[in-house]
Amino acid sequence: MTSTPVRAAPVVARPRRSLRGWRRLPLWLLVGLVCFGSVVPFYLMFVWASHPGSEVFAFPPHLWFGSALDDNFRSLLQITDGKALRHFWNSLYIALVATVTTLFFCSLAGYAFAMYRFRGQRVLFAFILATMLIPPLVMDIPSFLVMNNVLGWVGEPRALWVPGMANAFGIFLMRQYIASALPRELIEAARIDGATEFGIYRKVVLPLIRPILATLGVVTFVGAWNNFKGALIMKLSEPDTLTLPLSLRRLGGGATNANVDWGAIMMLVVITVIPLVIVFLVASRQVISGLTSGAVKD
């Protein structure tokens, strides 16, 4: 199955089955309602972040933007001892390193499984797929033990990104794409021209698999950016090592506490969410089609 299914002939019978004109109104209402529900929490967090903290719970509630954005930002810096941007950077650093290393190792392995014939290939690939059946939760305790008692990485950012650098899902996604999108002749031609094996990967394969790199890149970035439990377990809990999710938990935990500055918290919420929304909106079409092409059985 290719990544972007190409519909062959123009569909003739479709108009008979689809509703037209005003008869679509109920559909639009239904779909509109669900979309509204999807978007409203985002809207609210921006509204709240722009009002003074004391008015997040105002009666009647604010439904439009206020003018306290900069006040809230200053207050956020104050209650985090000026570390809010540091936490942003920690998250960004971990997410970027995770993304780059994951793309490199997964595409390399995916390429090997798609384009080489080697002894043990099928067994090794089946093994990688089988590891996807292990629920992540079962890994929490053992990986903490390795980090804590063997490697001593607890409290360090690398505890979050090293274990996932070469992961089964990424390798599978890459293999599926490369096997269907790259012709084997291309690799042969490069060989005849005298390229080294790694050179072929770097100069021929990498540029041609950009779409699927974008998909896996966004997924990895979002996953690493959102990694709350991992940061909690690996104790990235010093003021200087906090990532955004943990920083948010620090400020907004015990949710309905009225003594906290809700304006500042909502500001941090917005800061946490904006990069996700940007990254996703830029690549959403590619991400969705790439993900589902890997999801559908091959």
Added chain:
Amino acid sequence: MSYRLPARPRARFSYTRWQQRFAPYLFVSPFFILFLVFALFPLLFSLYLAFHLWSPLDGLGNWKFVGFENFALALGAQDLFWQTLKNTVWIGLLAGVPQHLVALPLAFVIHQSLRRYQSTLSTILFLPYITNAVAIAIVFATLYSERLGLLNYARGAFGLDPVRWLGDPGMVPYSVAAVVFWRYLGWNVVLYLSGLQAISEDVYEAATVDGAGRWQQFWYITLPLLRPMMFYAFTLTIVGNMQLFEEPFMLLNDGGGSGGAGLTTAMHIFNTAFRDLDLGYASAMSWLLFLAIFALSMVNNLLFSRGGER
């Protein structure tokens, strides 16, 4: 005329051929190295620990063998394990069942009649899936706030009494499930949409020619042909919901709210391991949860393999 065959050159070491043979092994090796260090060894170790009493403070080697005691304790009545498993399954059902009941028809409607807007709609519906669970839990916690939240404000406008969304143990599972539903609905719609796209138009054309109506087409064509995707989507929901952690943890704190109604098994294991530092017991429970997930997946598998064409 006779030629002497030229002496065959001795097979020399060829870098080109050598690297062609070994490159694939080198390329796939990072996964296996990482797996060995960060998965295989730790997994075996955690299985070993499940039969021991141990805290990381005791240091390596100072574990005490207790046989099946950890498992017996978890399965006995005095521990929270069963209660948390019940909570988890209940919240999982409350979030998961409506998710698919809404996602499937929604995807069908979009695919049939709003196809032109499909990618825009997918993007909008997909947004919750990528948001940060902690950030969104804070937003929902404000909405749920008992005296000051928007939800109770709206109820008040209709003359209804306020609800203790996160305070009433009977209400807690619904409140948590609503957030989970909100986050994963779009993901399921997107899955179903891609499943629908894979169904050939010819099948529908043939059915239209044979006089099948809209509903007949849905029941006798769409649903059966969507089975593989439904199986996949159900599996993801089951595996994901059984490990539910971040939403209840953020909405209710690590105790799971009043009466512990929102304490999921994942939270209980987390507390046992990293708050109480009882890693042997926590390991045993995580293996029991693994078995529960496995069993539910098998049930799902059975439901889908019975009566189907394949």
